Amino acid sequence: MHFTxxxxxxxEKHTRTHLINSLSGYKSANLIGTQDLQGNTNLSIVxxxxxxxxxxxLVGMIMRPHSVPRHTFENILQSGVYTINQINKSIYKQAxxxxxxxxxxxxxxxxxxxxxxxxxxxxxxxxxxxxLKYAVKFVENQHLAINGTELVIGEIMDVYxxxxxxxxxxxxxxxxxxxxxxxxxxxxxxxxxLTRLPYAKK
Amino acid sequence: MHFTxxxxxxxEKHTRTHLINSLSGYKSANLIGTQDLQGNTNLSIVxxxxxxxxxxxLVGMIMRPHSVPRHTFENILQSGVYTINQINKSIYKQAxxxxxxxxxxxxxxxxxxxxxxxxxxxxxxxxxxxxLKYAVKFVENQHLAINGTELVIGEIMDVYxxxxxxxxxxxxxxxxxxxxxxxxxxxxxxxxxLTRLPYAKK
Numbered sequence: 001m002h003f004t005x006x007x008x009x010x011x012e013k014h015t016r017t018h019l020i021n022s023l024s025g026y027k028s029a030n031l032i033g034t035q036d037l038q039g040n041t042n043l044s045i046v047x048x049x050x051x052x053x054x055x056x057x058l059v060g061m062i063m064r065p066h067s068v069p070r071h072t073f074e075n076i077l078q079s080g081v082y083t084i085n086q087i088n089k090s091i092y093k094q095a096x097x098x099x100x101x102x103x104x105x106x107x108x109x110x111x112x113x114x115x116x117x118x119x120x121x122x123x124x125x126x127x128x129x130x131x132l133k134y135a136v137k138f139v140e141n142q143h144l145a146i147n148g149t150e151l152v153i154g155e156i157m158d159v160y161x162x163x164x165x166x167x168x169x170x171x172x173x174x175x176x177x178x179x180x181x182x183x184x185x186x187x188x189x190x191x192x193x194l195t196r197l198p199y200a201k202k
Numbered sequence: 203m204h205f206t207x208x209x210x211x212x213x214e215k216h217t218r219t220h221l222i223n224s225l226s227g228y229k230s231a232n233l234i235g236t237q238d239l240q241g242n243t244n245l246s247i248v249x250x251x252x253x254x255x256x257x258x259x260l261v262g263m264i265m266r267p268h269s270v271p272r273h274t275f276e277n278i279l280q281s282g283v284y285t286i287n288q289i290n291k292s293i294y295k296q297a298x299x300x301x302x303x304x305x306x307x308x309x310x311x312x313x314x315x316x317x318x319x320x321x322x323x324x325x326x327x328x329x330x331x332x333x334l335k336y337a338v339k340f341v342e343n344q345h346l347a348i349n350g351t352e353l354v355i356g357e358i359m360d361v362y363x364x365x366x367x368x369x370x371x372x373x374x375x376x377x378x379x380x381x382x383x384x385x386x387x388x389x390x391x392x393x394x395x396l397t398r399l400p401y402a403k404k
Contacts, residue, residue, distance in 0.1 A: 028227030
């Protein structure tokens with residue numbers, strides 16, 4: 001099958017949204033935990049977390065400032081910190097529910113029944129039910145003028161994980177801790193490991 | 203378990219690379235097809251393809267200019283076009299092999315046995331064995347000064363897909379066409395669909 005550019009442009013808006021969101025493949029499923037300076041907590045599902053580098057350890061995510069995760073972006077700019085919590089099979093329905101349009105004073109923790117968790121003096125809330133989560137210090141945002149999105153870049157600080165995931169070479173087995181992936185806008189998946197492959201040589 | 207920032211910094215380099223690469227969750231697995239102005243084809247596996255928007259249809263990817271995919275980035279800048287080809291279960295080993303350090307005159311198509319495919323007058327090669335692939339027109343790159351990577355932004359043009367993937371609302375069933383996901387640097391996975399969830403409301 002073939003969709004030309006003109007045919008894609010002519011698709012009904014939601015159909016086009018589903019189609020284009022499916023093209024980028026499996027997406028990482030995470031909850032972003034933040035808190036504003038008044039102590040209001042926020043939790044939002046984000047499918048655009050992306051590895052940027054290991055030396056230094058950097059993570060990126062794409063945010064739409066004028067859409068649902070606005071509170072998240074504002075809280076990050078205000079507080080300078082956030083948490084990234086991988087979503088697992090036990091909490092994906094609650095995680096999805098955080099995408100509803102709650103007011104700033106309503107916490108998605110209360111609305112979904114997920115449990116806020118704090119470590120040491122880090123002010124952003126973690127999700128207790130997540131089995132792999134980390135503290136992130138905001139570094140910078142790059143505005144993408146072409147469509148008004150923001151690439152938010154952060155430095156990975158403390159990492160908290162279920163030890164079932166950790167392998168001897170540092171690799172984390174996400175299947176063992178039932179981390180889920182997203183396809184399109186709304187489909188959730190667990191995984192079947194095929195294999196790990198050795199470093200490729202000519 | 204808890205890794206502090208200081209413990210992460212002190213990890214052996216490859217251990218840290220595996221650990222940090224695992225934090226971002228499931229990654230999209232794609233082959234990027236390009237051609238230079240002399241007609242040399244290149245194919246490189248990229249795990250950083252990311253949805254940027256559907257209106258207009260935009261896709262991003264992170265490239266390390268001084269690392270393996272340099273030929274890909276140079277070819278994109280030269281030719282202005284590239285292809286993104288989802289990797290499926292039948293070709294993931296060949297796809298992984300494209301990450302070896304081939305010279306610019308050596309085509310990864312020849313080296314791996316994957317088949318170049320051309321549509322109409324689009325000059326970048328597709329991967330015939332891929333069941334979901336699309337033509338991309340280069341729009342811009344944003345240099346991320348913090349670690350020297352580049353965010354490459356492209357506009358999605360023609361889309362070619364196995365009709366087994368297409369559902370009535372535009373959603374593509376990646377499990378039906380055996381698209382794979384990557385975790386860490388080198389682990390490949392197929393998926394088990396849990397469910398699609400409805401648009402979340404308060």
